[in-house]
Amino acid sequence: MTKGLVTIFGGSGFIGRYAARELVKKGWRVRVACRRVNLAGEVRLAGAPGWVDIAQANIRDRASIERALEDADAVVNLVGVLTEKGKQTFESTQADGAALLAEVAAEKGITRFVQISAIGADAESKSHYARTKAEAEEAVRKAVPTATILRPSVVFGPEDEFFNKFAQMARVAPVMPAIGGGKTKMQPVYAGDVAEAIAVSVDDDTTAGKTYELGGPRVYTMNEIYDFICKTISRPRFKISLPFVLAKPIGYLSGAVWRYVPPFSWGFLGQPPVTGDQVEMLKTDNVVADDALTLEDLGVTTLETPEAIVPTYLWRFRDYGEFHKASEA
Template sequence: MPRVMVSDRIVTVFGGSGFVGRHVIRCLAEQGLRVRNAVRRPDLAGHLQPLGSVGQIHSVQANIRDARSIRNAVEGADAVVNLVGILHESGRQTFDAVHVQGARRIAEAASAAGASQFVQISAIGADANSASAYARSKASGEEAVRAAFASAVIMRPSVVFGPEDSFFNRFAGMARISPFLPLIGGGGTRFQPVFAGDVGRAVAKAVAGEVAPGVYELGGPEVRTFRQLMEYVLQVTGRKRALLSIPFGVANMQAKVLQVLPNPMLTTDQVAALRTDNVVSDVAQASGRTLEGLGIRPAALETIVPSYLYSYRKAGQFTDMHAS
């Protein structure tokens, strides 16, 4: 990255080693901030070092179930960002433990440490009355954060895309070996995919104090149905696969079997979540609490996704996509 003037301002980022975290840390480093990456395994976070100048990014050990390690991680921090989240439960990693209790501990520690900004990454669809336990836990986590840090900025992204994402890469990989791609509930659920880099820029603005407290919904420039997204995956990867419509009831029965696996491709909770559209609300649009409202022009799928899904083509980047 270009050399920048590094300030004395410290930002602690929880979960910065993940997919979205890398983009957030890069954007923070570009602002010249000192980044303290709080993770369970600092020894596995070396890939973040090239995102900043020498010594600008430092990883420390922290566990969101351990209040003491959290306090140590936020000590002296001017701002705190919480990116920690899970898509399915496993053992002690439950939605309540991660999205609610973990978020509460981090926000309380940030407040006690005198941090000036707190940014919580939630998700579009967070709703205390949702049929999805994931969505309910995200809503409870937001409530816990606001109770501990009243001026917190909460950001709810739609499906996030970018290199190493868990959405487009998963279905592109499936299309490589499967004769069909599933359309749960017929594929009519609407999404508004947002680029991870744009989420990072939004977080950086909040850390800089340029964003008013409250809830923001982050979506890309286009709304597409699940069917349209699967068609796009096949188009980009040059694969011809059937699109198989699976009723919600059937998908739920299949998920009951799949969710016992260590890394399930589908859970009953995810099936429940797919019954609701995952797009920026009219309220957020009207109040300007969106990427555009923050002065960020969101990147389109076409400008990013082909740059990493080419590896799923039969001949990789050498595939002639115009051949008949």
């Protein structure tokens, strides 16, 4: 017997794989809705045969959303982008896409809806990413008032685009850019802990209509994160303070190269080192607010730390990879 069917939009991505596993553990069947089903085979391993299915869907296309939500009892929206490229813009995916998904869910009578947002979501922010995250929250709550909104800080795990990106940067660059002096604070949270929060939000009706901010057990400055990464991969690097006023135009140029020049432009990093929008977000600390509902309120109390998890996947950035002497790491 199962509790029902949950459709996860963006479920083939980084957090989605963890979320699918946690939902199956709690007795839910999972339908993973994604644009490229040929790249989603790995997520099937989140459960036994018959528990995880894959459906082609595009959050910008109503017909495909309707098919993906057929017979669904709950919806999780994980769709989002860190950098814009082609039709994958902040507006089309994070704002308009979430609004359309919530609208269709409401039409089908689905009241269990989990929207993955981000700490810093703010309709008044100068960051396009943060603004569209806030617009998505408003649209989802308007269509489905019982929706649960989860706002994680920076999420880490083996497939992340945070620790991996800066480790790759440290491997190829002699210095690390400390934007704004490297004083911005982060509260990295493990993908597995975010997934557990998602599963609880789907499973527990008392989370309906509430907003939670998800952060790890410790707050770090960007300088501390750089030091941790460089020590972990045994690559000491100097940090150069880069004022926001200089970093922002550099970021816009970097983002433009990524968006308008062929994909190999930043092939050695996968993504641009930083974009102008990301520089704008670095002006504000990315930590859980003092008065916010948190992971603890969701019953997720045993939290993983970067020190425990990150070294298990950053070893590949060392000179000799996994064979690098532990004393040197």
